[in-house]
Amino acid sequence: MMDTEAIYQEPSVSEIKHLLENKFKGKVTVSKTEVRRVHAEILNKEDVFEVCNYIHDNLTFEHCSIVMGADMIDHLEVIYLLTNYYSGTVIEIFAKLPLDDLHVHSVALIWEGANWHERETYELFGIIFDEHPKLKRLLTPDTYTFFPFRKSYKLRGQE
C-alpha cells in the first residue's frame, strides 16, 4: 500500500494508476495504461483543480504540455496532457463539461505554461476558466462574439 500523501519524483505507470485511484476514490477513473502513458478521466469537473494540483505537487509532473478543448456535440471536453521530466511519463486526463455549464477551474496557477492554452481554449470554444489571471482573446480579434472551433460554427461551402 503506497502512501498517497508522499511525494514521488519518478512514479511508474502502475504507481500512478494506484495512487490516483486511491487518492481520488470515485472521482478519477484510470481507463488505460501504456508504456509511459496513463489515460484517466475526472468524473466531476469540480475536481479538476484538486486532481491537477495533486499530480503537480505529489507526482512531480512539472510540465503542462497542453490544455485543449473539444466539441463532442452533446457536451464539451477539456483535456490536459501533463509531463514528468524525470521519467518522460505523460498523464492524459479529461473532464466533460455539460453545454449549460461551461465553467472549469483554471490550472494556470499551478502551471504558468497553461495560461495561454486556456486563453486559446476560451476564445475558440467558449470554455470559461474560473480564476484565470487574464481570460481575454489571444488569437482572434477582441470584437469576435462567437466561438469559431465549435461544431455549430460552419465554414463557408459547408453550409
Place this chain on the structure above:
Amino acid sequence: MMVVENTIDTFDSPSEERIAKDRYQTDAMWIYMGPQHPFSHGLWTLKVRVDGEIVTDAEPVIGYLHRGWEKEAENREYPKIIPMADRLCYSASMTYTHLYCMTVEKALGIEVPEKAEYIRIVADEICRIQSHLMWLAAVGTDLGNLTIFLWGMREREYWLDLNVRLCGQRMTTNYPRIGGVRNDTTDIFDRDVMRCTERFEKALWDLIDMIDSSSIYVSRMKGISRLTREQCANLGVTGPAMRGCGVDFDLRRDDPYGKYENIDFEVPVLTEGDTYARYMVRIEEMFQSCEIIRQAVRKINALGKNAPYRLKVPSKVPAGKAFCKLEDPRGESLMYLISDGTDKPFRLKVRAPLFTNISASRPMVKGVRVADVPAVMAMIDVCMGETDR
C-alpha cells in the same frame, strides 16, 4: 498547495489614456517592438515598458497569422492534411509532417516499415540542422555580425540540397506519408549525406571559432536573462531553450518515438540558464544531429535496397483518441487527434512549442536592457506560422 507567482501576464497593460499619459513621462514608457521590427522574425508584437534602458515589464501580442489551421483540418481527408502540416513552420516542415503521419498511424494502430522509420530520422535531423543554421544566421544579424549570417546561410544550402535529393523540394517537403515515406532514398544519397556531415562538422568549428573570438558577440549574451530550472519547467518552455536552463529532457531519448531508441547520442544540457547557455545548446545539438544521421544511414544501408518503405493504409480511421509527441527543432511539438470513424479528423489539435515559449517572454526580458531584447528573444527561434496556426 503551491501556487506560483503569476509572471506571464501584465496587469498594467497600457490603455489609450495610459499611453497618452506616458508619452509625457521621461522615467517609464511603453515601446511597441513589432509587428514590423527586425528582431521579431515574423509578425508579432512585444510591448516593453522601459525605465531608462531597463525593461521593467513586457507583454507579447500574437494572432496576426491565425488562419484556423485546426478548423481547416477538420474539413479535409487525412492525406490532404500532409501538405498543410508542411506549412505550419517553414523551417521545420519535415518534423511537422512526420508528427502528423505518426499521429494518424497511432490512431490506425499500424507499424511503419523499419526502413521508413530510419529515413524519417535522417530527414528529421537534416531538418533540425538546417533550422538551427537558419536560426544562427538570424542571430548573426540580430547581434550585428553579418559574416555569421552569410556563413550560416551558405552551410544551410548544402542541407537543403540534400532535401532536394531526397524528395525534390528545398523547404516545404511533403515527404512523409501515412504508413511510410513517399519514395525510397535515391542512389547515392547515403554517400552524399556522409560527405555532407563530415564537411559540415569542420565548417561548424570555423563558425564557433569566429563566434568565440568575437567578444562583442559573446558579451551581449553572457549573464543576461537567467531562468532557473523550476521556472523553465513551470513556464512550459521546451526545446534547446529549456536544456540551456538545466532541464535534462529530450523526447528523442526520454520518450523515444520512431526508432530513436536504437540510436546512441548525447543530449547537451547546460545549467547556467543564461542566453549564452541556450545558444551553446543549439550549436552542440547540430554536432549530435550529424552523429544521429551517420548511424541512421548505416541502418538504412544494412536493410538493403529492396526493403519496404511504405504501407498501404485504409482511408478511414477508427473512432478514438490518439496523440504523439516529437522533438521539434524548437521544442516539444504534439498533435492530438480525435477521430470519428470517417475519412476526416473530428478534431486535430497542434501544440506548437513556440506558442508556450513566446508566452514566457515577460519573465525572459524583465530586467534586461532594451538593446538586449533581440538577443534574448532570438534564443527561442521565433516562427509565427506554428505559433498562430
